[in-house]
Amino acid sequence: MTALTDLTIAGMKAGLAARDFSAAELTAAHLAAMAGARDLNAFIVETPEIAAAQAAAADAALARGEARPLAGIPLGIKDLFCTEGVQTTAGSKILQGFVPQYESTVSGKLLADGAVMLGKLNMDEFAMGSSNETSAYGKVISPWKARNSNRELVPGGSSGGSAAAVAARIAAGATGTDTGGSIRQPASFVGIAGIKPTYGRCSRWGVVAFASSLDQAGPMARTVEDCALLLTSMCGYDPKDSTSLNVAVPDFTAGLTGDLRGKRIGVPREYRLDGIDATIAALWDQGLEWLKAAGATIVDVSLPHTRYALPVYYIIAPAEASSNLARYDGVRYGLRVTPPGGNLADMYSATRAAGFGAEVQRRIMIGTYVLSAGFYDAYYTQAQKVRTLIAQDFEKAWDVCDLLLTPTAPSAAFAFGDKADPLAMYLNDVFTVPASLAGLPAMSVPAGLSADGLPLGLQIIGRPLDEAGVLDAGLAIERAAAFTARPA
């Protein structure tokens, strides 16, 4: 018999409905997996008592025939989502011990649909990072190893704990958040699926803010269908988030066919970077062949401002972060450090120096600089204008195609410390950032292995609100790739 932790969410739903196993058994299997994989450091807080109680409630609902769509499904929640009564730190020392008195809208919707929370997942501090090395609670270690190597690999970031937990079969699925690729890049690194929906699809209320015009929650799971199931529960209008879109949420699982007849897939020529890894280039071509076999036609498109996306991102995201993180001043919550005899300003400076890690401090300072008098127009306003041009590039592309296919990341997972230079790390987001700047739905699907036997993902980008189209193309790739490799 397949281990309970190996089932997909869809498989778990079927098994629970057929009474093949109970939610309590399913949760116990995952809690055991969590306890057995602590060396990955995927969780900052484990919540076994909460999980057991929620599983019992799910079993009662199943017995009454009143089970909600996710009844009994064990999930991990990224530590960026405020969870009522459970410590939420955003991976930062400055929020150590912070216990929200409220539940984020997205985690609340998952729990209302019957999900079981296993714990809070580790992440890069305030979601700033592409490797999970910036967490104040220690790095998360990928369950994968390269062939013939014992080096520990990064799980990607910032949703690295989410990625590692799902890949290691600790959680059936997890929440992630994506600001410049923080769902898609870690999903690619560990061989799972993840989708960032259209900006505004998921409420940001109760999600610790990094860059408000970019941040978007989304699911991470081992199959496209599982992502669709979770996304259906996570999306929806929320009057508490003024950027929340007041549009109907379809059942994203209903339209999944993998049939792409009539669909036009665009290949952005500017993504063919000089010196792109040959294996990734070949996988990209293979992906296009798979989509063709599913009925799609392939068209060449141009996104001429692509090369400016990263510098735009590294102005806008730090600028918004410097503003959002101004609230961590030691007054209302979190760490407070008061130097002896110090005044209020001394308290602010000492608290923020002690509470924020190096990467967060660096980004706050960049943000402060580009917003400061004399530099605002040259940096921030210019970045906002180029952001408009990047969004317009995509709008023009939609005249000739329905979806775009690209690699998710320029490389497979790397080892800890291999990208010590901040700029080298930033370049890892080269394929994911443009869609973030344009607010578009985009997902990563595992599609193959690198020469060293590490997972590689392909990215599908869609029109605003066309998550269904993105998921359907994802399903076509998933079926054709038949990705069955898993961490040892």
Added chain:
Amino acid sequence: MSVDAETVRKIARLARIGIDDAQVAPLAGELSTILGWIEQLGEVDTTGVAPMTAVIPNHLAWRTDAVTDGDIQAKVLANAPDATSGFFAVPKVIE
């Protein structure tokens, strides 16, 4: 753009992040590298281009100007590092 030591200290002060002398030179180097890299945006002709204000066209919704919650003083103060007599307490700010 080369960021000098004085600029680093000024940005840190504006950002309310205390830094010690040993951090200044490395930060100046890192910020110079990053800002030098993002300066390539200056080469893009943005004449007549409007800066983006909303990534997905969406009108901000109005709501009634009314109290929507309240009487949650204990919750508001629950995570305060120092709460005294029902208030957030901070170091003395007046002489």
